[in-house]
Amino acid sequence: MVQGSCLGPVLFILFINDISDLFSGDTHVKLFADDVKLYSNVCANPYSLQEGLNHIVEWSHTWQLPISYSKCCVFHLNQPIDIAYSMDNLVLPVVQEVVDLGVTMDNSLKFSKHIAKLTVKGHRVTNLILKCFLSRDINSLVKAFTTYVRPRLEYCSVAWNPALKKDIESLEKVQRRFTKRLSGLRHLSYCQRLAKLKLESLELRRLRFDLIFTYKLVFGLMDLKLSDFFSLRNDIRNRGHQYKLYLPGCSSSARYNFFTYRAARIWNDLPADTDFTSLNTFIRSLSLSFLVTHCKVYLF
Numbered sequence: 001m002v003q004g005s006c007l008g009p010v011l012f013i014l015f016i017n018d019i020s021d022l023f024s025g026d027t028h029v030k031l032f033a034d035d036v037k038l039y040s041n042v043c044a045n046p047y048s049l050q051e052g053l054n055h056i057v058e059w060s061h062t063w064q065l066p067i068s069y070s071k072c073c074v075f076h077l078n079q080p081i082d083i084a085y086s087m088d089n090l091v092l093p094v095v096q097e098v099v100d101l102g103v104t105m106d107n108s109l110k111f112s113k114h115i116a117k118l119t120v121k122g123h124r125v126t127n128l129i130l131k132c133f134l135s136r137d138i139n140s141l142v143k144a145f146t147t148y149v150r151p152r153l154e155y156c157s158v159a160w161n162p163a164l165k166k167d168i169e170s171l172e173k174v175q176r177r178f179t180k181r182l183s184g185l186r187h188l189s190y191c192q193r194l195a196k197l198k199l200e201s202l203e204l205r206r207l208r209f210d211l212i213f214t215y216k217l218v219f220g221l222m223d224l225k226l227s228d229f230f231s232l233r234n235d236i237r238n239r240g241h242q243y244k245l246y247l248p249g250c251s252s253s254a255r256y257n258f259f260t261y262r263a264a265r266i267w268n269d270l271p272a273d274t275d276f277t278s279l280n281t282f283i284r285s286l287s288l289s290f291l292v293t294h295c296k297v298y299l300f
Contacts, residue, residue, distance in 0.1 A: 218230070230264060
């Protein structure tokens with residue numbers, strides 16, 4: 001395939017698309033570009049994952065597409081299994097954290113290290129903006145921040161939206177420090193600076209993203225199954241709106257702060273007059289007063 005071509009990615013997808021047909025039973029596969037992830041419940045069947053790895057190796061030999069074994073690893077969630085997994089007689093290393101599509105998570109499904117990396121990158125890019133831009137025009141600098149910094153801090157936030165106050169404050173510090181360094185705003189509080197610049201706290205924006213993603217799931221605006229995330233309650237006797245979600249029992253902090261539980265709690269608290277007619281009307285009906293009540297750190 002010619003790298004950088006328009007047709008190359010399509011041809012590559014057609015070439016590797018039959019990988020998903022290699023697996024059945026307890027082993028599942030996810031594909032994205034040239035990345036392949038196998039996952040299995042090894043507590044139920046500890047050898048199912050090795051069988052899947054053998055299928056991958058056999059497929060690569062058949063189609064003469066070599067695997068980059070140096071990039072392969074085993075990642076256990078919760079307690080590891082005392083089994084060495086291998087590919088083509090090479091034992092795969094067991095790692096405590098992994099980067100998946102740009103998001104770093106550890107084997108306890110915590111994202112503090114990912115947030116720490118985001119914070120460092122956010123401060124670095126912010127410093128570059130303030131150092132390299134000759135103009136001190138506030139509107140231009142804010143536009144640069146919302147273009148080059150804020151998207152980095154919000155990429156895939158539905159997956160890693162922090163629950164710990166220290167992580168929330170760490171991320172918010174990037175925007176707080178930037179706004180304080182703008183001309184004539186140092187003497188104002190953070191909330192006053194945001195109001196003057198017509199910006200929102202990053203925490204509030206992540207909360208809105210959670211609700212928007214939930215709306216898309218509930219109303220089928222994405223190619224994802226609602227049943228994989230939520231179950232509608234369908235109980236007209238409940239107060240509030242008619243699209244409330246069922247909250248299952250939760251016994252761990254990781255599950256309690258996971259998207260499907262975290263977003264459902266806030267979704268069920270939406271006011272009865274929320275407009276669900278379309279995505280745009282739903283976004284407009286999300287009042288600032290409602291969102292603020294669910295913020296943990298920055299209350300306006």
